[in-house]
Amino acid sequence: MHSNWRCDNCGDVPPFHVAEHINAEIVGAVLRESESSADRMPLWGPWPLPSGWTVTGVGWAGDDRSGVRATALACSGPEPLGGGPADLVFIAEQPGVGLGTRFAGIPGIDPGYLLSGTLAGHGVSSGPHAKIKVGGHLTPLWCVKSPEDRSAYVSEAKGIWLYAVAWPASAGYLLAEHVVLHDLSEGVPPELVFGAPSPYLHGGA
Template sequence: MRGEPSCPKCGGRVRAPGLFADSWQCDIHGTVHPLQPVVPPSVEALGVVVGRTHVPVWMPWPLPIGWLFTGVACAGDDRNGGRATAVACSGPGPLGGVGELILVAEELGVGLGARYAGLPGPDPGSRLCVDKPPDAKVLAAGRPTPLWHVGGVPGDRAVFAGEARGLWLWAIVWPELSGLLLYDEVVLTDLREAGAEIDLVPCGALSPRILS
């Protein structure tokens, strides 16, 4: 993902707007919101994404004990702003070992959440059974937000999805048993509203998950 924009759905190369198209184009998926290159996690990198996006930048805040911010990605361009964001965090898993979490906020059809979930996408579709009680609940910007298991994902992860602020909210967790994190009521903050507290975010090494 690093170096130049890519397709948020497949990671392939994209063509910039030009003479024959006024939007970014992927040879496979057509018009897309380009995924910008991922840079090492820092407060400055987080601030760039926060400043340009039109969708939330969700992060558990305060972070669980021992957890660190380990990467951020944004799909969109300078003309239209960010249409999807992904924030990675890593720390001690609830059953030992290292747990990793990616939170994605996106508009309908962008496909970034499905990509991290390991699904063809672009949205959860029939894999999300909202006719039953939710499998997890988070508090997103002060509002109780139900999340449901997404079926058909690779066995190394647990995937939850729901709706927050009229947009998709995905939570992808590695390994699968680290999904237990979502059974406690996790508090999510939209970092666009964090103000000076964003300077307090502890940063770790770049997660390979957000590059995959």
């Protein structure tokens, strides 16, 4: 007997928790949970928020034994091309968690094989597809093959995986604009705007 959660496809994985509501107090509670872990995880959020966008959810993966091993922040706003609704989820995770690949809709636990192009049909070109500022550093993002209803980008920041997953797929064009990710564990801007809970963070992926 053991306390690990088990995925039929990936094996043992840490459980994923999602706050039912979202506001500054709930973000603070998630950050305190992360700070209690041996390795504090960043909680990446766009700041300043793109025009018309709000923060719509927060989640984390881990348990009392392993601590927080991944964080996720959802944002919603107007789709940059068509103007309809769009959603973005930013994920920071340690190796071996599998949260980012779940939301991206790609196989496996870690995306390294995608970035190296070792799996036929899933490889990526050598050059990055977007660049955003993450924690004060210009960071390249690579688009990986994902289901047609979304676009998924992968990188590394602070030595761990960074994912940005967008619905619909065209919402990924937002990352071609001036997006800056701020680690909310270093301070939550009091002007941060919150919206209705994201359906994607609550199991809609």
